[in-house]
Amino acid sequence: MKNIQKMIVKVGTSTLTQGGQKLSRRYMLSLVQQLVQLQSQGIQVVLVSSGAIAAGRELMNFPKVGRSLPAKQMFSSIGQAKLMQTWSELFSLFDIQVGQVLLTRDDFSDRKRYLNARDTLHCLLQHQVIPIINENDTVATKEIRVGDNDNLAALVGNLIEADLVVLLTDQEGLFTKDPRLNSDAKLIPIVEHINESIFALAGGSSTKLGTGGMVTKIEAAQIASQSGTRTVIASSARPNILIDLAQGKQIGTLFLEEITARESRKRWLVSEKRKGMIIVDAGAEDKIMHHGASLLASGILKTSKQFDRGATVEIISLSGKAIAIGITNYGSDEIQQLIGKHSACIEDILGYSYGTEMIHRTNMTRIKMNEEKTL
Numbered sequence: 001m002k003n004i005q006k007m008i009v010k011v012g013t014s015t016l017t018q019g020g021q022k023l024s025r026r027y028m029l030s031l032v033q034q035l036v037q038l039q040s041q042g043i044q045v046v047l048v049s050s051g052a053i054a055a056g057r058e059l060m061n062f063p064k065v066g067r068s069l070p071a072k073q074m075f076s077s078i079g080q081a082k083l084m085q086t087w088s089e090l091f092s093l094f095d096i097q098v099g100q101v102l103l104t105r106d107d108f109s110d111r112k113r114y115l116n117a118r119d120t121l122h123c124l125l126q127h128q129v130i131p132i133i134n135e136n137d138t139v140a141t142k143e144i145r146v147g148d149n150d151n152l153a154a155l156v157g158n159l160i161e162a163d164l165v166v167l168l169t170d171q172e173g174l175f176t177k178d179p180r181l182n183s184d185a186k187l188i189p190i191v192e193h194i195n196e197s198i199f200a201l202a203g204g205s206s207t208k209l210g211t212g213g214m215v216t217k218i219e220a221a222q223i224a225s226q227s228g229t230r231t232v233i234a235s236s237a238r239p240n241i242l243i244d245l246a247q248g249k250q251i252g253t254l255f256l257e258e259i260t261a262r263e264s265r266k267r268w269l270v271s272e273k274r275k276g277m278i279i280v281d282a283g284a285e286d287k288i289m290h291h292g293a294s295l296l297a298s299g300i301l302k303t304s305k306q307f308d309r310g311a312t313v314e315i316i317s318l319s320g321k322a323i324a325i326g327i328t329n330y331g332s333d334e335i336q337q338l339i340g341k342h343s344a345c346i347e348d349i350l351g352y353s354y355g356t357e358m359i360h361r362t363n364m365t366r367i368k369m370n371e372e373k374t375l
Helices: 025-040 052-059 069-092 111-126 149-159 196-200 214-226 241-246 261-271 282-291 332-338 343-350
Strands: 006-011 044-049 098-103 130-135 164-169 230-235 253-255 276-280 300-304 312-316 322-327 357-359 364-368 371-374
Touching: 006 025, 006 149, 006 241, 025 044, 025 069, 025 241, 044 069, 044 111, 044 149, 052 069, 069 098, 069 130, 098 111, 111 130, 111 149, 130 149, 149 164, 149 214, 164 214, 164 241, 196 214, 214 230, 214 253, 230 241, 261 322, 261 364, 276 282, 282 322, 282 364, 300 332, 332 343
Parallel strands: 006 044, 006 164, 044 130, 098 130, 164 230, 276 312
Antiparallel strands: 230 253, 276 300, 312 322, 322 364, 364 371
């Protein structure tokens, strides 16, 4: 498991508090040191951090209130700033900037919000800023809650096409039995396919502060696996755990991807309803079909039907044949203003820019001889 370029690291409340009620700056610093080292090695890292509710309870001197959603949202509202302040202070010791990103399920199900979240994360990573992600507990209702940060980490892994999702916990991984109750329990090093028998090995959460046990971690691993990303469940207590994983060492339980990220994207694109068409010139057709290029405004002749940014559209050649399917970075009204223009002119024309590509090659599937082929 080498050649990792993007890694998602999720750390839960019970880990951040080290079993207590307050955030452990000592543990958080050890994690920061590893993330900084990974970044210095050229690995893009994203931290999915719980702990806002625990931080809020601490700031309010641990009041005796119920565990209702409004109470949790109150604690989260108070503690989110404290949590980010702590992370920011620790990363600043190494001259590293962090950026807070709060997400809900809507950010993954709504295509525009999905693209905006993806673009924001890519921009942060490109500028050597470490994104720190949490669910937006303050505004998230039951309908739009992801529910736990394990699943959130898996969704973010899909969002930025990460190579590895690391779920840090108080266990060394997935065991044949509960190791806290059975001395003969054995660690399962690799899971090739997640099925009911794998879920049956998982018990509920035994922590009072956290929201997810082993079941949610396996659910997260399944989400990641189906989108082409590997997952490791491992002990947060192991020194240099992230460094060792990046070096390819077998630690914890590794859940393999069921399909490649490319195949996952291809299946999704082919199954999506097309909202419109973009007609391109011969030069753009050649670059897309034979050179795996993105679609630029300079190669577009016209659009057909109205569609928004993030829509799935067909790319049509001059001869009228569909040559590719892709997700647009711009809506049809915007593309109409950019037809035939150089990419450097986008911001001057629109007053803003979502990037130089109308459709990026990673969000495009070629159609050739009645076969869809992902770029």
